Amino acid sequence: MINIAVLGYGTVGSGVVEVIEKNKEVIDRRAGEALYVKYILDLRDFPGDAYEDRIVHDFRIILNDPEVSIICETMGGLEPALTFSMQALKAGKSVCTSNKELVASHGAELIATARQNRCNYLFEASVGGGIPVIRPLNVALTAERIELIDGILNGTTNYILTKMAQEGTDFEVCLKEAQEKGYAERNPEADVEGYDACRKIAILASLMTGKTVRYEEIYTEGITKVTKEDFLYAKKMGLFIKLLASVRYEAGAYYAMVAPFLVGEDNPLHSVNDVFNAIFIRGNTLGDSMYYGRGAGKLPTASAVVSDVIDCAKHGRKHIICLWEKEKQPLSDIGGACRRFFVRAKEGSEEEVRRLFGRMARVDAGVPGEFGFLTEPMTEREFGEKAEALEGFVGRLRVDA
Amino acid sequence: MINIAVLGYGTVGSGVVEVIEKNKEVIDRRAGEALYVKYILDLRDFPGDAYEDRIVHDFRIILNDPEVSIICETMGGLEPALTFSMQALKAGKSVCTSNKELVASHGAELIATARQNRCNYLFEASVGGGIPVIRPLNVALTAERIELIDGILNGTTNYILTKMAQEGTDFEVCLKEAQEKGYAERNPEADVEGYDACRKIAILASLMTGKTVRYEEIYTEGITKVTKEDFLYAKKMGLFIKLLASVRYEAGAYYAMVAPFLVGEDNPLHSVNDVFNAIFIRGNTLGDSMYYGRGAGKLPTASAVVSDVIDCAKHGRKHIICLWEKEKQPLSDIGGACRRFFVRAKEGSEEEVRRLFGRMARVDAGVPGEFGFLTEPMTEREFGEKAEALEGFVGRLRVDA
Numbered sequence: 001m002i003n004i005a006v007l008g009y010g011t012v013g014s015g016v017v018e019v020i021e022k023n024k025e026v027i028d029r030r031a032g033e034a035l036y037v038k039y040i041l042d043l044r045d046f047p048g049d050a051y052e053d054r055i056v057h058d059f060r061i062i063l064n065d066p067e068v069s070i071i072c073e074t075m076g077g078l079e080p081a082l083t084f085s086m087q088a089l090k091a092g093k094s095v096c097t098s099n100k101e102l103v104a105s106h107g108a109e110l111i112a113t114a115r116q117n118r119c120n121y122l123f124e125a126s127v128g129g130g131i132p133v134i135r136p137l138n139v140a141l142t143a144e145r146i147e148l149i150d151g152i153l154n155g156t157t158n159y160i161l162t163k164m165a166q167e168g169t170d171f172e173v174c175l176k177e178a179q180e181k182g183y184a185e186r187n188p189e190a191d192v193e194g195y196d197a198c199r200k201i202a203i204l205a206s207l208m209t210g211k212t213v214r215y216e217e218i219y220t221e222g223i224t225k226v227t228k229e230d231f232l233y234a235k236k237m238g239l240f241i242k243l244l245a246s247v248r249y250e251a252g253a254y255y256a257m258v259a260p261f262l263v264g265e266d267n268p269l270h271s272v273n274d275v276f277n278a279i280f281i282r283g284n285t286l287g288d289s290m291y292y293g294r295g296a297g298k299l300p301t302a303s304a305v306v307s308d309v310i311d312c313a314k315h316g317r318k319h320i321i322c323l324w325e326k327e328k329q330p331l332s333d334i335g336g337a338c339r340r341f342f343v344r345a346k347e348g349s350e351e352e353v354r355r356l357f358g359r360m361a362r363v364d365a366g367v368p369g370e371f372g373f374l375t376e377p378m379t380e381r382e383f384g385e386k387a388e389a390l391e392g393f394v395g396r397l398r399v400d401a
Numbered sequence: 402m403i404n405i406a407v408l409g410y411g412t413v414g415s416g417v418v419e420v421i422e423k424n425k426e427v428i429d430r431r432a433g434e435a436l437y438v439k440y441i442l443d444l445r446d447f448p449g450d451a452y453e454d455r456i457v458h459d460f461r462i463i464l465n466d467p468e469v470s471i472i473c474e475t476m477g478g479l480e481p482a483l484t485f486s487m488q489a490l491k492a493g494k495s496v497c498t499s500n501k502e503l504v505a506s507h508g509a510e511l512i513a514t515a516r517q518n519r520c521n522y523l524f525e526a527s528v529g530g531g532i533p534v535i536r537p538l539n540v541a542l543t544a545e546r547i548e549l550i551d552g553i554l555n556g557t558t559n560y561i562l563t564k565m566a567q568e569g570t571d572f573e574v575c576l577k578e579a580q581e582k583g584y585a586e587r588n589p590e591a592d593v594e595g596y597d598a599c600r601k602i603a604i605l606a607s608l609m610t611g612k613t614v615r616y617e618e619i620y621t622e623g624i625t626k627v628t629k630e631d632f633l634y635a636k637k638m639g640l641f642i643k644l645l646a647s648v649r650y651e652a653g654a655y656y657a658m659v660a661p662f663l664v665g666e667d668n669p670l671h672s673v674n675d676v677f678n679a680i681f682i683r684g685n686t687l688g689d690s691m692y693y694g695r696g697a698g699k700l701p702t703a704s705a706v707v708s709d710v711i712d713c714a715k716h717g718r719k720h721i722i723c724l725w726e727k728e729k730q731p732l733s734d735i736g737g738a739c740r741r742f743f744v745r746a747k748e749g750s751e752e753e754v755r756r757l758f759g760r761m762a763r764v765d766a767g768v769p770g771e772f773g774f775l776t777e778p779m780t781e782r783e784f785g786e787k788a789e790a791l792e793g794f795v796g797r798l799r800v801d802a
Contacts (some may be wrong), residue, residue, distance in 0.1 A: 022685070022686065023544055023546055026543075026545070026546055028722065030544075130686075130688065130690065135537070136536070136537065139536060139712060140536045140708050141533065141704075142428070142431040142526070142708045143704045143705075143711060144429055210430075265672075266671075268672065270672075271666075283704065284424070285531075285700040286531040286694065286695065286700070286701050287698070287701055289692070289697045290691075290692075291691075291692055292690060292691035292692075292693065293688065293690030297688070299687070299688070302686065303687045304541075304776075306441050306543075307540070307541050307544045310543040311543075314722060318719075321433065321715060
């Protein structure tokens with residue numbers, strides 16, 4: 001029997017307990033031994049809960065119990081999750097987590113500690129919820145040089161953008177609807193400003209480069225400035241607006257960013273709707289691949305945590321190689337990244353547009369007093385200068401094509 | 402250094418050698434040791450080839466060389482691949498294969514032999530080419546009861562169906578085009594009759610059930626009878642025609658089949674076009690997920706073989722658990738499977754249709770002398786009886802919705 005402890009009896013933590021109970025037969029068969037939830041750490045008591053007797057309030061009880069070999073850290077936040085995780089790993093207990101914030105900021109350190117203590121720090125649930133994406137990167141796409149990762153990594157913003165596209169309503173209206181349905185939090189900043197997606201792409205970028213990509217250095221733009229007019233133009237051009245979290249390798253440099261993009265029908269991410277997430281990966285021999293599924297939610301996320309627990313159980317005190325060093329991976333300034341842009345400009349500024357951007361095909365989407373156009377590929381820097389010089393400038397979106 | 406041998410220097414075999422050379426730095430780092438291709442077994446000689454000196458014609462040279470620990474079987478076909486693989490495993494050499502025919506017919510036996518001899522038999526490349534799908538099923542979705550797998554598993558037929566949809570042309574025309582582009586073989590039977598997809602879904606179904614699903618028992622219908630008129634109706638209804646290979650668990654029974662299906666926009670498989678493959682998996686706690694990419698081709702398939710080689714290298718003489726027993730998994734007769742059908746019927750048979758199928762909404766797609774309609778959900782058996790009784794019956798497609 002393998003004894004495990006769950007830190008934090010919130011949404012994901014209670015989901016972990018539920019999945020282990022619900023799929024006991026198949027899980028125990030795959031782990032090679034029966035899993036038993038011996039402790040659940042939480043500040044609260046849960047009178048009447050089926051696991052009431054497993055609740056403890058002091059982490060030291062778990063840490064000092066030699067029978068506990070695997071810990072699920074589903075608390076979230078930096079502290080005390082970091083301290084508990086480090087202590088557990090140093091005691092040779094493997095840790096499986098859904099905590100993207102902690103993984104993004106201390107991943108390399110925690111993995112190194114696991115390696116030194118012959119146990120594992122696994123974090124499949126930290127990106128893409130139930131979608132297996134960490135494991136494919138670590139154990140399946142191992143023969144690849146990854147050239148590009150584009151992800152729809154935040155369900156809340158994808159839900160809002162899907163509604164805006166379908167209903168032609170404004171951001172604020174759709175945000176309110178998402179909040180009412182429980183898809184967005186009362187304070188939606190972490191989602192709508194792109195901070196959540198930023199942490200997740202930092203994790204994927206670190207696995208792609210093998211070094212630490214610091215999330216603080218990733219250019220991040222949320223969806224709060226996307227308007228219903230933008231969707232009118234997108235529709236007119238047969239394009240879709242998605243919040244992409246992206247990292248790419250181009251001519252010796254790594255670029256990473258989070259921003260709303262116009263994507264075309266040939267991009268498989270275009271049809272990823274509602275709260276679904278997807279990760280598009282391009283390898284140098286594999287070509288294009290994509291992983292799609294529920295990026296959040298109690299049971300999908302818990303299922304990913306439990307798959308890590310099973311992996312730990314199968315490996316015992318053998319460390320699973322994960323190439324993510326503490327050394328910082330420098331990112332190039334996105335000013336040098338090259339792409340097309342879609343621009344909205346005031347009626348009457350066509351001549352100015354032609355002077356600055358050259359030939360252009362006008363896009364009319366029925367928005368009074370303005371028109372749109374697509375630029376040729378150019379660097380962010382070059383575009384920024386031209387856009388600033390354009391007096392009739394109304395707005396812009398990046399184009400992923 | 403880890404010495405490997407490649408059996409068969411054809412498309413995939415030469416791709417394996419190419420990938421190992423091209424991505425040497427990243428592969429060696431991930432394998433933990435340098436990989437070295439010591440032998441290539443082929444009946445032919447390859448004068449002038451960079452690997453000319455590694456070519457051998459006698460498998461015993463490889464078998465008897467204690468330095469060789471991993472073998473890539475990229476010969477295809479049942480024999481001598483089966484004999485060579487068994488001999489290798491019994492000698493404690495791990496085998497990585499792209500041979501779907503061999504895996505589908507002898508998978509359980511080969512895995513058991515690997516287990517007994519503390520080595521591995523891995524077959525990521527046998528389904529979905531470069532798409533990681535075997536590994537997700539084995540090591541990522543381990544906390545799940547898989548309820549359903551729907552796959553677009555054959556690139557040739559998906560290419561033909563995509564062209565038929567886009568160009569409104571007949572099967573024969575598109576097949577010829579696919580042959581000219583090298584996407585279909587001179588003798589296209591294995592692809593267009595669904596036999597290739599059938600073997601692949603048998604492998605996935607075996608991993609889903611943990612027992613052996615025999616491909617001979619899977620109901621298989623190809624795309625040769627799909628017509629351009631079918632696409633007119635599909636378009637009219639906003640649906641798409643895809644060759645689905647499917648296995649599902651329903652009320653204690655497993656159903657498996659390969660057949661063309663009408664799928665809707667809410668099914669993420671609808672937008673998988675050209676030679677791309679995708680696998681849709683529904684788990685009881687994970688919900689829906691999908692894996693998309695290049696299902697065939699030299700380098701993507703080779704990349705999957707090499708990812709298995711890396712896995713073998715990392716595990717040494719440790720067997721990686723794979724739950725696939727020799728015991729046969731019975732499949733239920735698809736007569737009991739329940740779904741909707743789309744029917745084409747001769748003009749004038751509406752009353753007969755109403756008598757047999759109840760209320761119906763007529764679909765007109767401009768095909769002279771006929772109309773179409775969607776049935777309510779019913780079993781295959783019930784539908785078969787009604788369709789046979791319908792004098793005005795022209796054709797039918799199954800609906801996946």
